[in-house]
Amino acid sequence: MQVVHTISALRELLQGQTSVGFVPTMGFLHQGHASLIRQARQDHQTVVLSIFVNPTQFGPSEDFASYPRDLEHDMQIAQEAGADLIFAPDVREMYPEGFATSIEVKGAALPLEGEKRPGHFSGVATVVLKLLNIVGAQSAYFGEKDFQQVAVIRQLVRDLNHPTRIVACPTLREESGLAMSSRNSYFTPEQKSRADVIYRALMASRAAFQQGERNAEAILEAGRVVLAREEELKLEYFTLVDAATLQQVEVLGERDHRLLVAARLFNVRLIDNMGLL
């Protein structure tokens, strides 16, 4: 496995490759990332992993500076999972002087995270489009934990007719049910032991659906009861949406639905989601 830091070095190594799978990440890899790499490994001849903590998708009061970084450990996980190449550019390589282009995605990017984190998805869309162009992969792999992000990237790629295929892979969870996330490293062990409340709330809402409830408000109420029992939790949203448009659903119809939740627990911001089936 090779690590490169410049676009030109990466392009040289990938020249002539016609079966490339690409896993874009912000590093501090966990088994969720490893599962993406393994899927790319299964589908393609060459697997590229990028590690780039993208400043433009963080708000001014967010955790860009403190976001966890550990390239040595990342290399180990990437190698074990089967990556061939790590692309780890610095900020200047991605945003050289004079950089002046940005992407706006409306539609799936507007509600929820779009409201809570203004500019976030513009930053995500811009860096993902750059990375897709740099790598020129046939497929790119994203974790479903960031459900709305996947919807936004699908919209971006569809709207701009980008040739890379977007593949969403299931969320990996700790034994407690807590969705794996680099940001879980912000928790003390005691705090982390209480973070499964989000998973339990999603499961409670799903159980309500599976027991026959079809009213969105009643399905959500089953989860809200669980969340209300954790006094350290500050809920940002807990909602049931159309899985493609991310628009809130009142009465369940024929289309695919998704529970989405965002909350702060001990001031760590967590997001998670779950289907109803």
Added chain:
Amino acid sequence: MQVVHTISALRELLQGQTSVGFVPTMGFLHQGHASLIRQARQDHQTVVLSIFVNPTQFGPSEDFASYPRDLEHDMQIAQEAGADLIFAPDVREMYPEGFATSIEVKGAALPLEGEKRPGHFSGVATVVLKLLNIVGAQSAYFGEKDFQQVAVIRQLVRDLNHPTRIVACPTLREESGLAMSSRNSYFTPEQKSRADVIYRALMASRAAFQQGERNAEAILEAGRVVLAREEELKLEYFTLVDAATLQQVEVLGERDHRLLVAARLFNVRLIDNMGLL
């Protein structure tokens, strides 16, 4: 030569092609377009021409509805110049229901046309990026008549790391010096015979430079005198800029400079430009 109207048909025909030159146009082709096709023909195995009058780059009071269209004549010019494939999508093919993505380019897109035509370059950048992604060409050819447009597209492609190479080709002119443009068809013959005033103004400013003048204001004054003699002309701007950044220049330095002009003559909007050397 083949004409296709859908993205999927175009992609099928281009599958496996590794030497594609692409000429994006709004149709109503003239010899300026033909020169782009001939350059692409010289450089590549396959030449694709697109014809699409892009609604999102026209302002609400601009000439989208009346923009001249003539596919039959375009096919003849394209064939003679050596195009292999014409891609002529309709608006719904390019902007299907739910389309929600736009590109903002600052930098080279801000002054001049950016001020006179708000939203124009966002529309241009978005459609050009879509077309570059759809065709997947090695090179794309643009006319220098739209000098600022070429600068914006260069910035777009550089900022987003798009793999297509951007090639700018010299402006073709009528015998009178009038830059070839589909919009020249709006003129009556009498009006058209007076439209060379723009070319004569550019030449007068260039002559001032060539005679040793190095003060930007004095160079521009030489052209303004020419423009002032045409009473039907409403000048929008006549300026000397850095050819890369499009920023106005006061005193001529080491960098490449460009005269840029926009004006209405008999209510037809004309733009043109010229180097000093």
